[in-house]
Amino acid sequence: MRIDLLSHPALSELAQPCGLCVQDVEAEADADDAPASIRHSMERVGEVLHLVVDHSYFTARRSKFEICDDEGDRAAVRILQAVQSAVIELQTETFKKLASVNSAVINSLDENEIVHNVLREVMNVLPHCDAGVFRLFDEESGYLVPVSHEGLSEDYTHYRLQPNESVSGEVFTTGRPALHNGRQNIIDAHRVMRPESQSFMERSQIANALLCVPVVVEGKCLGTLTTLSFSQDGAFSAFDRTVLESLAGQIAVAYQRSLAYRNAVETSRRLEQMRSDLARKNAELDRAVELHEALLRIFSTGDGLMEQLRAVSELFHLKFRFENVLGVDYRSPEWTDGDETLCQSVEVAEAPVGHFHFRQSGDSGFQRALFGTLGAFVALDFVRDMSRMDVLNARKKAHFEALSTGLESESRGTHFGFRLDRLHQIFVAPAPRITDPTNTVLSLYKLESDLQQAMTTPNALIFHENEQVIMLVSASTTAALERNLNVISNVATGLSISIGASEIYDANEHHLNSQDLASQAAEALSRRGRAGLLRYREMGLELLLKGQARQDVLAFAHNILGVLAQDPRHGVLRETLLRYVQEGKSVTRSAQALGIHPNTLYQRLQRIEAVTGRNIADVRDFTLLSLACQIHAEYLGETTSPESA
Incomplete structure (x- = not known):
């Protein structure tokens, strides 16, 4: 702080009659160590009374008076009263400014306003400071970051300090304020500096006075507040330090309160968002329950999957396409391929067994919920169908074994639409190489379906075992079996699979032997790395290579x-x-x-x-x-x- 003693009325009155001379000089001791009082000393040299008044605690200065008057003692008393009055006036003015610090800083709930208005208020309370910087500690980066500054170059925005580095870093770490008057004292105070910080300091103008205080609230240091004076006679006093500490305390409380307010607002926003999300999810749950009930009524009718999907399309006025691994393909009326579609997978034991394709329109959330629920119903039906197909496959396999031993079931209903004719032929098709056992079973059923549809004769017994599809075909003529064989060959090439075929035979006891021969042919073709169909009699050299990789x-x-x-x-x-x-x-x-x-x-x-x-x-x-x-x-x-x- 500064006081102007020459303009004080009492000293103006004494100037002429007492031959009063006044000189302000720097305090002999560091202003930070000055006692919190006004001290003085007097010495008479001849007819001149020398009075030294030390008010460095408040101003970082001392005043020297020379009084040429016989009643110098009385003049000295009046001078001391005037200095004391000036200091009291200085304190009063400072406390008024502290009490009326701009509401944008102390009472604001916006931390951004507080950060950007801090230095304006500091320079209002300490008008003799030329510049300042407000730093806050960033926990994520571990640096003291300048969040606002006044009277400094824009490069100062990037001048970040580590804790214990430079004056601000040391103040942040120790929690003790620092006061340095004199350029050399300031330079000496920067004891710990990283190379990049040292380089920045060397490029910058050094102030004549520096005052830095910690910004602390509830025992936690948030950052530092630094003021600078670049004037030739610039100096900070212990009183300045006390004032700045008081102001920093108010700023810390205000900043902490603004953060608490922001957290409260954010918490309120999250709670409102959670309430909104809960309401939305409840609405979606109600809609999902309605969807579930509607689909349950459709899928509990006992109609086939195609009829059930048609009922879904009509009820919800939707166009979609469904396909599964068994070759089922349903298309809603007026469905057309092309254009971009969305896809909903139907999964069983995390394995995709089918897909719904639909185009987004209207309420996309409702569509997703509908096809998600629909997929669950279809997956459940698929599991039931798989169970039935597994039972049916086991019965077909048992029927084949019975035929191979010369026995035939008495009930025509157990023949699965197959009857033994005069001539027979067996095909063996290994399943495609798939690592997932679930998908291997599905691929076998899909392969059975594809081959069944391709055959020219419906008189076939088709089942699978040991990851192979077995097909026993019967016909009355060799020509009929040859035509069927040519079709199967084309299908094998189209599906990129290897199929082995036995020779045409007429004795039932040859079923198992013919199956083995067809399996050898399929293995030979697979060993060659070829797709298509190979008859046993066409194996040639492969007859010598059985079991070889x-x-x-x-x-x-x-x-x-x-x-x-x-x-x-x-x-x-x-x-x-x-x-x-x-x-x-x-x-x-x-x-x-x-x-x-x-x-x-x-x-x-x-x-x-x-x-x-x-x-x-x-x-x-x-x-x-x-x-x-x-x-x-x-x-x-x-x-x-x-x-x-």
Whole structure:
């Protein structure tokens, strides 16, 4: 704080008659250590009375008076009274300002208003400060962050301090205020500084006085409040420190109150939101109960799934499409494919077994609730259907075993629409490779449905066991079975599956044997990595490879053929050998098929012997080359063509 003694009336009266001279000087001791009182000392030198008044606690200054008057003692008393009066007036004015601090800071419930108006009020109460900064501790980053500043460059916004760093960091950590007058004292006070903070300080103007106090409420330090003075005679006093501490206390209480108010408002908002959410969920629950009751009435009628879905479409005036893994496909009247649709899965044991497709319109929440509930009903029906299908599959399997032993059920109702005719054929289709056991069972039922629909003859007994679909087909003529076999072959290719077929036979005791042969054919085709249909009699070399893994079979072929199979540059030689084998070692037919001269064929055969180390004229070597070449062609799908030669 500052006082103007020269303008005091009492001292103006003494100036002329007493030859009064006044000089303000800095306090000898640190103003922070000055006692909370006004002290003085007098000394007479000749006819001059020297009076020194120390009011540094309030002003950080001392005043020196020289009195040239015979009644100097009486003048000294009047001077002391005047100084005391000026200090009292200073205190009174300061306390008035403290009492009337702008309501935007103390009484505001908006923490943003408090933060941005703090320094304006500080500079109003301490008018001799030129600048200031208000820092709050950010728990997330661990830094003291400048939330507002006055009289400083904009770069100061990014001047963040760690606790115990610089003056503000030390004040925040210790909770003790800091008062430093003099540029060198301020520089010396910045004992702990990170390199980036030190660099910022070196680029900044150093004040002549610094006062920093903690902003504390209920024992918790929220941050720091710092004031600066850049004037040449700028200085802060212990009284300034007390005033700023008082103001910081009010600010801390106001800021804490604003945070409590904000939390209360936020809590009230959350409670209102929870009430609104609860009301909405109750309404959705009521609607879900109504949906459940409506769907329960539909699905308890005992009608089939198609009729039940049609009833749902009519009741709720919805257009949708439903499909499941068993091939069921329902479309509402006027449903058209295309355009973007939403999807609701139907799941059983977390495995998707069907999907509803619909377009969003109107109340999307209602649609989601409807199809979610509908999916639950359909899933329940699916589980019941699966149970019935499992029982039916077990009965079909038992009926097949009975037929294989020469027995046939007496009741026509247990034949499942199948009757033994004169001729028979068995197909075996392994299930697609799926890791989920639930999906494997579903894929078997789906495969059964697809194959049943594709057959040209309805007289078939279809069931599954050991992850294979077994189909026993009977007909009165060979031609009928051949037509059915061609259709099944096309279906296998379209579905990318491998199906094995037995030969046509007429004796019932051959059912189990024919099943085994068809299973071997399916395994051979799968081992080749091919889709389609393979009859047992067409297995060829595969008859020697039962139980062998695909990689082992190919390893045998590669071992015999050597670089002929491994080096793409020898593709022409490999095709030549394959054609030579297929033409029964006929040079003429082989050369003609390859579109080359017989001499060229001989030259290639010689190169084949050289790269493989095998003698084509030797029966054993030629047998091995023939086997390996055919296996390589079958397993890798290679063919010969004149163009490639």
